[in-house]
Amino acid sequence: MASKDQNGGGSAPKGQAGELHQQAGDGHPVLTTNQGVPVADNQNSLRAHDRGPTLLEDFISREKLTHFDHERIPERVVHARGTGAHGYFELTESLAQYTTARLFTEVGERTPVFCRLSTVVGNKGSMDTPRDARGFATKFYTKDGNYDLVGNNMPVFFIQDAIKFPDLVHAVKPEPDRGFPQASGAHDTFWDFISLMPESMHMIMWLMSDRAIPRSLAMMEGFGIHSFRFLDAEGRATFVKFHWKPRLGMQSLVWDEAVKIAGADNDFNRRDLHDRIKAGKALPTWDLAVQLFTEEDAAKFPFDHLDATKIIPEELVPLKVVGHMVLDRWVDNFFAETEQVAFCPANIVPGIDFSEDPLLQGRIFSYLDTQLIRLGGPNFQQIPVNAPKCPFANHQQDGFMQMGRPKGRVMYEPASLDEDPKTARATAGGFRSATVPASGQRTRLRPESFADHYSQARQFYRSQQPLEQAHLAAALVFELSKVETVRIREAMVGHLRHIDEDLAARVAAGLGLQGMPEPPDAARPVQDMPLSPALSLIGNSVPTLEGRSVGILFDEGSDAAAIKSLRDAAMAAGAMVKLVAPKVGGATLSDGKHQPADGQLAGTPSVVFDAVAVLLSADAAQKLRSEAAAVQFAKDAFGHLKAIAQDAGGKALLDEAGVMPDAGVVMATDTAAFIEQAKTRQWDREAKVRTLP
Ligand code: HDD
Incomplete structure (x- = not known):
């Protein structure tokens, strides 16, 4: 009886054990327990009899359930929702004059990176398009250790001193007595705090601007925010600020679009990043630029560069592009890599040092501290995505989940029992801190130079x-x-x-x-x-269709030639094109051929595209005029300032949607005009479609 149960008796598919062996023969690995024991039946628990209770003895079922019960780890206390990818940073201009960091001196070298882009406020399961800053964290696996540049898509921050960070986050997160709102600062506690923190006003300007609703994570800038120090071979310091400039150009959503995308595609930004990396087209690419300045330059600025609520305008200290980063490899496993990656502003390498920015100083502490609880102990650096790719060795030992197996008896330095030549020793070429003269009295005072908030x-x-x-x-x-x-x-x-x-x-x-x-x-x-x-x-955005998306709405009898010519033209201009129809199975076009759709109308509204075409036969147009999703497709495309290509049937639908033709609404036959208009939003239209304060 027992052997019958274990081998697929009861309701198990007959011959299951045999099938598993067959699969193994097909090249699939045999299913095993964590101990490597081959599993014959993954469908049925071990029971006292066929309708009886499950036995405690069932180690296979218990192991599976126990592991499942422990699958979750705490989400990040901020920046919980993020997405990431691997890639490389390539240096094109040497900064050897300023720093010994090899990452910035070896022109042509490609340093592997992992980059995670995130919203700040929402939890892991929140939407991608709230009004929020975006995290922009990059781990460079350099030859001299991991260097983390943990920035945002805005160059300033809400507060000047890290001691205020928990207050800020408590104020913006869901209110503690009610647990909402999710992923939004639009509530009393956030604005109460802000209204009492004049230092946050500069950041509020950025947060209320369109920068807070990026169209694509690949179309936003990134900033290291703080001043850091570069150190040359003699230990001389130059201050540096880091900027990421997107090669695809900057582009943001319009607010109504962002709100609707949150419903239409919760994963809009992460799907976009995934799709472009998987397709290998319009890859997320940023130029890295630096602003370099000395202590003497800084003394002349009409603000304090150590204050993270201040920028150094590009017009005051110009940007120097020194290389670029390309994200070209999607993760194998989201949890193992994107969730477990642990960034820390304290991860710096020889040739780079901190500044005295009090926000940065607190961050140097906080990130390591949070990883200890989030990732469960001091050995999280050993997780592959966190481990350096250069050789590393030290005398730290033990702790939960220790994966290393250091050999020998010497786990200290200095040591005379040091028979093993591999025992780690400090080197003269190792990390050195900048020598910064210090004087004055201990104080909790904010410097006077931080007092200009407006x-x-x-x-x-x-x-x-x-x-x-x-x-x-x-x-x-x-x-x-x-x-x-x-x-x-x-x-x-x-x-x-x-x-x-x-x-x-x-x-x-x-x-x-x-x-x-x-x-x-x-x-x-x-x-x-x-x-x-x-x-x-807007002033710095580049008109282009490169890496943008075009949606073509079609149905039974749509003009096959028009679809083809628009699609070809948009693709030639670098866009991704999707066909949308009332049925995902598609429709039969004017040439009698069946055309499958990439998306179904109700689930693929125009908000997910940068420009659209509506190409309909007269009959289909008549039918879709009473289809809310179709009318909304046209209405939103127009309201969100998109270029629209139409044919006669399309025009009938657009009329129904109340679209008042303008330069951005073109006949589908004029593909050149459509491509031109689709390269940018129709800003001139905005005053016609909404009242702005
Ligand atoms: Fe922070 C995460 C960026 C101030 C404490 N922060 C975190 C992430 C980014 C930033 C991008 C997510 C990294 C990832 O993808 O895993 N944080 C910033 C920027 C700041 C800033 C640009 C200001 C210039 N942060 C800041 C302060 C503190 C923290 C002042 C505390 C003193 N931040 C954290 C944290 C997090 C974090 C609680 C949560 C998860 C993590 O660290 O790994 O430690």
Whole structure:
């Protein structure tokens, strides 16, 4: 009886053991327990009899269930939702004059990297497109150890001192008494905190700008934020700030689109990254640029570069491109790599050192600390994605999950019992800290040079193009409208008055405030800094279809030749093209041939494309005019400022959607015009489709 049960008796498929052997013969590995014991039946627990209770003795079932029960680890306390990929960094300009870090001196060398891009606030299962900063963390596996550049897609931060980080995060995360809102700062506790933290105003400008809703993770900038030090062979220091510039150009979503994408495709950004890497086309690529400056230069800046709420405008210290990073290899396993990767700003290599930025100083501590609980102990560096790719050796030993097997009796230094030549010894060429003179008294005072909280916020706002300013004001109105406490809304508008009176007036009007609130006292007079055109996203975006996506809506009887010519033209311009139809099985085109669809209409709305074409027969157009998903496809494409190609049937649907033709709505026969219009959003249309404050 027992042997019958184990070998597929009861409800088990007959001959299962035989099938498993066959599979093994096919090249599939035999299913085993963690102990390597081959498993004959993976469908049935061991039971006392066919309808009886399961036996404790069933080590196979117990092992499987126990492992499953322990599959989850704590998600990151911030940046829980992220996606990552492998790639390389290639140096094109030597920085040997400034640093000994070989990563930055060996031109043409490709340093392997792992890069993780994330939202900050939402949990692991939240959506990809909330209004939020994006994490931009890169681990360079250099010849001298791992170097982590753990930045964001915005060059400043909310707070100046790491001691405020837990407060900031508690304020922005779901409110503790109710557990919502998820992945959103649009609630009372966040804006309460911000309204009491004038130092956050510059970051708020970035967060309310379109930078907070990137179209693709490959179309956003990245910043190391803090000043770091480069050290040359003599130990001389030069300050450095790091910038990532996307080769695909910067592009953001429009807010209504971001909101709808959150429903249409929760995984929009990570799917985009995955698809382009798997396809090997329009790969995520960034130039790495540095801003280099000395202590003497810094003394002349009208702000303190050690304050992470400040940028150094590109116009003040120009960017020097020194190399580029390409992400070209998707992970084999999301958990093993993307989830277990452990970044730490303290991971630096010889030739690079920290600055005294008090935010950075706290970060040097916090990341290692968090990995100890998140990854369960001090040996997480041994996880393959975290381990250096250069040789490494030291005398640290033991601990949970120790995978190393150091040989010999000497696990200390110095040692005279040192018979093993492999025992690790410190070297003169190893890491050295910058020699920085220190004097003064211990204090908990914020330096006076950190006290100007509004000047760069004003510089950012005023450097935006008019539409960007309008988006920023609209974002503030949206967020503050979600704040229930009127006093907090008013306090925020008070701060905005220091930044720009016009911005404050627009937001006050958008909120329907009764009267203009008084601004709070500013610690320092607000300076009018020179405008920085480099801060505008629209102003710096490149018209291109490279790496963008085009959706073609078709149905029974659609013009086969028109579909083909549009698709060919869009692909030739570098776009990915998807065909959308009411049925995913597709439809029969005008040439009598059957065309399968890539996506079904209701599940593939126009929000997931950069430009669309609507190519319909008269009959199909008539039918789809009463199909909400089809009408919405056209309406949203127009409302989200996309180029639209239409034929006669398409026009009938567009008319139904209330589309008022403009330069961005072209006849499908004019493929050249469509490609040209599709290279950018139809910004001129915006005033026609929505009221901006
Ligand atoms: Fe942080 C994660 C970026 C300030 C504490 N941070 C984390 C990640 C990024 C950043 C990209 C995710 C890394 C990954 O993909 O695994 N953090 C920043 C930037 C900051 C910043 C650009 C300001 C310039 N962070 C900051 C401060 C503290 C932390 C001031 C605490 C003192 N950050 C953490 C953390 C996290 C983290 C709690 C959560 C998960 C992790 O570290 O590995 O330790």
